Amino acid sequence: MIAAAAPASGPLHGRVRVPGDKSISHRAVLFAAMAEGTSRITGLLDSADVRSTLAAAAALGAEVEIVAARAEGLDVIVRGWGALGPRPGADPIDCGNSGTTCRLLMGVLAPWPVRVTLTGDESLSRRPMRRVTDPLTSMGARFTTTEGHLPVTVEGAPLRALHYEMPVASAQVKTAVLLAGLFARGVTTVVEPALSRDHTERLLPAFGVGVGRDVAARTCWVSGGAQLQSSDVAVPADPSSAAFLAGVAAIVPGSEVELADVALNPTRMGFVHVLERMGADITVTVMHATGAEPAGTVLVRYAEGLHGTVVDAAEVPSLVDEVPLLAVVATQASGLTRFEGVGELRVKESDRLAAIVDGLTALGATARVVGDTLEVEGPRALHGGALSSLGDHRLAMSWAVAALVASSPVEIERWEAVDVSYPGFARDVAGLAGEAAS
Secondary structure, three states, X not given: OEEEEOOOOOOOEEEEOOOEOHHHHHHHHHHHHHOEOEEEXXXXXXXXXXXXXXXXXXXXXXEEEEXXXXXXXXXXEEEOXXXXXXXXXXXXXXXXXXXXXXXXXXXXXXXXXXXXXXXXXXXXXXXXXXXXXXXXXXXXXXXXXXOOEEEEEEEOOOEEOXXXXXXXXXXXXXXXXXXXXXXXXXXXXXXXXXXXXOHXXXXXXXXXXXXXXXXXXXXXXXXXXXXXXXXXXXXXEOHHHHHHXXXXXXXXXXXXXXXXXXXXXXXHOHHHHHHHHOOOEEEEEEEEEEOOEEEEEEEEEOOOOOEOOEEOHHHHHHOHHHHHHHHHHHOOOEEEEEEOOOHHHHHOOOOHHHHHHHXXXXXXXXXXXXXXXXXXXXXXXEOOXXXXXXXXXXXXHHHHHHHHOEOOOEEEEOHHHHHHOOOOHHHHHHHHOOOOOO
């Protein structure tokens, strides 16, 4: 599908509640599937990725019932397999485009006497899986991969605890090891080189499982012999999705956008800190807590005089999904913006690092990669063009944001990629512009 994203005809104004947080949604479904009893999840993100996790939970023996579909998301009841463990059928489990589904499932399945094959689409099949299979193999599980990629066959086994020092910060890998550690002999510890998002550490206690943490040492741990108990989870709005509308308000003159009920987890607020350093006018207000997750509003007003900044490698785990959007904003800021230590972008849904440079250059911006550093110079007047999302939802939305400040429309090939995380993105942008989505 090709979408034509047009330049903004004027300021964007309004209040939006973006879809539910994708990371929390995945974890809520899987933890509920693992638990003893019945859990109710409200506001679950209704997207292709989370649908993959729902289907996987059902294929492994959990009872999954969608009881309502509301503007805020899905209301879902999950009856977990509990102490009986997962009960897979003979067919492979298709994880679609969802790296979170696939990698977390490896940790879920590793302790059980099951043999399950995980597959995915073309994009997911190019993403590295050894970063998960290696530590889980050290714990005693067995994996057959396709040169470190999908399809992956998991053969569970009794596990031993692991002290794992991660070479690269990754919430997906951390979570997979912790979930396996819940059923291992002893205490499983994960040490990160930088803090990644901590939704797992916050959500597991709601399911009756203690998680030890030393934030200063970037360390967390769980004890084996645990059993999850059912819990009700209300999913707040996704800050990564909200970031794209925040970026719109930051660069379209005269705009003011209020983003409601956003998850304000400190490990997800990196994009806000970067926008503020660039001179954006942002007010963040904590309104309430959804379980252990703070939530509230993010108000962004257009401010003249954005300027470049440096994003150092330690910040990247807190904004890794927002780098494409921040690079677009950087084209409208004075001076040089540097994103250091972003080599991880090469193994996302696409090679985002190369795609950002190619796409921005095609629109008239100045961007380059030096080693693992992305550099964007601004301000630059953008023009229209034809770009591909490469099947990557973050790129699709980034090109649509760039189109708002371009001199002519941007045609975006494979626009349907937005269904992975934010199916209504075009509708919400059009609503803020006072228009109907085409």
